[in-house]
Amino acid sequence: MRDLPAYGAGVTVTRPRPVPRDLYAVAAAMLLVTAAVLVGRYVYTYDDLIVGWPPLLGRWDPHLGPGTPAAVVVAAAVVAYGPAVAARLPWRALLPTAWGTALAWTWSLALIDGWERGVAGRLTTRQEYLSVVDRWHDIPATLRDFNGHILLHSPDNWPAHVAGHPPGATLTYVLLDRIGLGGGGWAGALTITVGATAGVAVLVAVRALAAERLARRAAPFLVLAPAAVWMGTSADGYFAAVAAWAVALLALAVTGRRPLWWAAGSGLLFGLTCYLSYGLTLFAVVAAAVLLLGRRGVRARPVLFVPLLAGAAAVPVAFAAAGFDWWEAYHLLVERYYEGAAGVRPYAYWVWANLACTVLITGLATVAGLRRAGGVLVRRRVEGVRADGARAEETRLAFLVAAALLALLVADLSGMSKAETERIWLPFALWLLAACAFLTRPRGWLAAQAVLALLLNHLVATGW
Numbered sequence: 001m002r003d004l005p006a007y008g009a010g011v012t013v014t015r016p017r018p019v020p021r022d023l024y025a026v027a028a029a030m031l032l033v034t035a036a037v038l039v040g041r042y043v044y045t046y047d048d049l050i051v052g053w054p055p056l057l058g059r060w061d062p063h064l065g066p067g068t069p070a071a072v073v074v075a076a077a078v079v080a081y082g083p084a085v086a087a088r089l090p091w092r093a094l095l096p097t098a099w100g101t102a103l104a105w106t107w108s109l110a111l112i113d114g115w116e117r118g119v120a121g122r123l124t125t126r127q128e129y130l131s132v133v134d135r136w137h138d139i140p141a142t143l144r145d146f147n148g149h150i151l152l153h154s155p156d157n158w159p160a161h162v163a164g165h166p167p168g169a170t171l172t173y174v175l176l177d178r179i180g181l182g183g184g185g186w187a188g189a190l191t192i193t194v195g196a197t198a199g200v201a202v203l204v205a206v207r208a209l210a211a212e213r214l215a216r217r218a219a220p221f222l223v224l225a226p227a228a229v230w231m232g233t234s235a236d237g238y239f240a241a242v243a244a245w246a247v248a249l250l251a252l253a254v255t256g257r258r259p260l261w262w263a264a265g266s267g268l269l270f271g272l273t274c275y276l277s278y279g280l281t282l283f284a285v286v287a288a289a290v291l292l293l294g295r296r297g298v299r300a301r302p303v304l305f306v307p308l309l310a311g312a313a314a315v316p317v318a319f320a321a322a323g324f325d326w327w328e329a330y331h332l333l334v335e336r337y338y339e340g341a342a343g344v345r346p347y348a349y350w351v352w353a354n355l356a357c358t359v360l361i362t363g364l365a366t367v368a369g370l371r372r373a374g375g376v377l378v379r380r381r382v383e384g385v386r387a388d389g390a391r392a393e394e395t396r397l398a399f400l401v402a403a404a405l406l407a408l409l410v411a412d413l414s415g416m417s418k419a420e421t422e423r424i425w426l427p428f429a430l431w432l433l434a435a436c437a438f439l440t441r442p443r444g445w446l447a448a449q450a451v452l453a454l455l456l457n458h459l460v461a462t463g464w
Contacts, residue, residue, distance in 0.1 A: 022368035022439075029359045029367040036356035044349060049419065050341045053460055055353040056360065057420050061461035067111030067118070068458070074105045075224065075450035082220030083442045091212065094219065095200050101223045102196040110192065110232030112457050119188040122233040127160040129173045129235060130187055136174045143167055144323030150332040152339045161235070163336055167324060168275030168315070169235060188233040195237030198430050199223060201244035206434055208251040209293045209400055211393035214437040220446055221369075221436035226453040227361040229462060230423045239276045240427035243283050246270040247431075250287055253304055254294025263304040267311025275315050278330050279416065280427055282407040289403030293396055334416070342418050350418040357422045358408065361429050363452050365445035369435030370405070373398040376438070397437060404431030422462075 033055075040054025052059035078101060089097060110118040124130045135156075136142045149156055150163045157163065162170050173187050181190075199222035206215040231237035246269035253262035270287065273280045291298055298304070316326065337343075359367060376398040380391075408428040411417050417424055439445050456462075 022371060025367050025371040026364045029364060032352070033356045033359050036353040039349065040353065044346070047344070049345055049349065051419050052463075055350075055356050055419070056422055056460060056462065058460045058462040060459065062459050063112070063461070064458065065112040065114050065118070067108040067113075070104070070108035071112060071454060071457070074101070074108055075454065078105070078220055078224045079443055079446045079450055082223065082446060083217075086216045086219040091207070094216070095203065098203060098219050098223050099197055099200050102199050102225075102228070103193065105224060106192050106196055106228040106232040106237075109228050109453065109457050110188075113461070115185075119192070119233050120184040122184065123173065123187045123191070123235065124184040129162060129170045130177075130184060131159055132162050132170060133174050133177050133182070136170070139171070139174065140322050143319065146324055147329050147332055150329060151336050160340065164333060165277050166275040166326060166329060167319070168272060169239070169277065172238070172276075191235055191238045192232045194241045195231045196241075198231075198237070198241040198244040198427075199225070199433075201241065201248040202430055202434055204248040205244075205251040205290070206397060206400070206437070208248075208255045209290065210397035211390075214393060214397050214434075217439075217442070218434045218437035220442060221365060221433050221449065222430065224446055224449050224453070225361075225430070225433055226363045226449055226456065227426055227429050227433075229453055229457050230361060230426060234423040234426070236277075236423045236426045239273070239280060240430055242269055242276060243273045243280050243427045244430060246273055247283065247286055247290060250290045250308070251294065253308070254291065254297035259297065259301050259304045260307045264307035264311040267308040268314055269311075271312045271315035275319055275326070277427075278333060279411055279424065282411055283427070285407040285410070286400075286403050286431065289400055293399060337416065342416075345418040347415050347418065351412060351415075354412050354417060354419075354421045354425075358425060358429060358432075360452070360456065361422050361426065362432050363449040365436050365439060365449050366432050368445065369438050370401065370432060372438035373401050373435045377402060394438065397434065401432060401435045404428050408432075 036055040040049055040051070044054070046052070051057045082101075085097070086094060112118065122128070146158075146167050148154060149158045151157060176182070176186060176190060181187075199219075202222055203215045203219055206218060225231075231240070246266050249262045249266035249269065253259040253266055256262065270283070273283060319326065376391075376394050380395045380398075405428075408425060411425065411428070412421075436442075436445065
């Protein structure tokens with residue numbers, strides 16, 4: 001805009017401030033979510049999508065609850081003090097602090113719906129794992145016969161979530177019941193407690209593979225994630241933690257001391273991950289990224305593959321010895337999947353609406369962070385030279401995040417994730433949150449994350 005005060009006088013030029021590119025990315029993400037809501041409500045019907053509040057599985061239900069004050073306090077504290085505390089606290093103190101704060105955030109959000117609806121009753125509904133605990137009197141016999149109850153027309157077919165996962169998921173809650181901690185309350189408490197460690201695992205991996213300063217910058221965003229709305233209380237939060245620690249231990253194995261022990265632990269958890277959820281085999285993409293980033297350690301100690309592969313084989317061998325056939329079960333699941341809701345839900349909608357769900361569980365800050373991570377990778381490619389120092393660390397983090405994003409996109413294109421990805425993709429979403437380490441002015445972005453989570457939990461009754 002130009003202002004010409006008088007003939008012959010100097011010209012004063014006032015240029016408008018350029019709009020930050022982050023805001024373009026955020027605007028695009030908001031348009032995607034808006035489109036998913038409008039198309040889901042006015043183009044399709046409930047019988048088409050089989051979700052109550054598209055693209056989320058839930059229903060419109062504005063409400064307050066006993067967890068509301070605590071959720072607001074935790075959010076305000078992390079926004080105000082999170083970045084400073086994460087920057088200054090000793091590393092060994094930062095990890096338990098992050099876990100404790102994530103626990104407080106997840107518990108407070110879950111209790112917005114009350115104890116029964118928010119925690120104790122989540123895993124006891126007819127489609128959930130605890131509904132079949134009484135059928136596991138003889139664990140070896142049940143494992144041998146597990147595949148015979150996957151299809152809808154099979155006798156005493158398993159409920160949706162039990163049939164949709166390998167038996168490791170259900171067996172977790174069966175064993176919890178066997179040690180005297182039965183019922184939805186204990187199951188919910190275990191799920192939230194373990195699930196809250198997932199962010200800590202991401203921090204460990206980022207520090208090992210990239211830099212401690214980047215892990216510290218990501219910490220408040222991993223703590224205050226909108227994904228916590230579904231981490232409490234969905235078994236997928238527990239799955240997310242197991243997968244995250246498998247990656248974190250692998251990162252320690254290729255970069256740190258005592259690599260053989262870390263590799264064995266990583267392999268064991270990777271094996272368990274595959275027996276918790278079929279889709280989490282895609283974490284092989286993230287594991288490959290870790291091995292590539294830690295290739296120096298791999299070349300120096302190739303023997304670490306021995307405990308890694310031995311650990312990875314332990315869980316599959318145990319289940320196979322008990323009579324469970326993973327491959328047969330997976331093929332039966334695909335058949336069951338298309339016998340049910342997936343046979344109705346339109347791929348043409350969900351292939352992009354799933355990404356709108358991802359925006360809701362990771363938040364607008366993550367959208368901006370991913371844009372910046374992409375910029376880091378593009379600059380590295382264009383420059384064509386080996387980066388060093390801080391730029392190399394940022395490139396490594398961007399590469400790790402890109403691997404998680406790739407795994408998520410493969411899951412999306414597969415057609416085996418049509419709806420409910422706000423919980424199903426929690427294991428992948430947590431790694432995307434690490435991209436928030438690239439953001440400046442973190443308090444503003446953290447506030448946006450907190451507001452989104454609070455609005456979702458107070459306005460929508462989520463379900464699965």
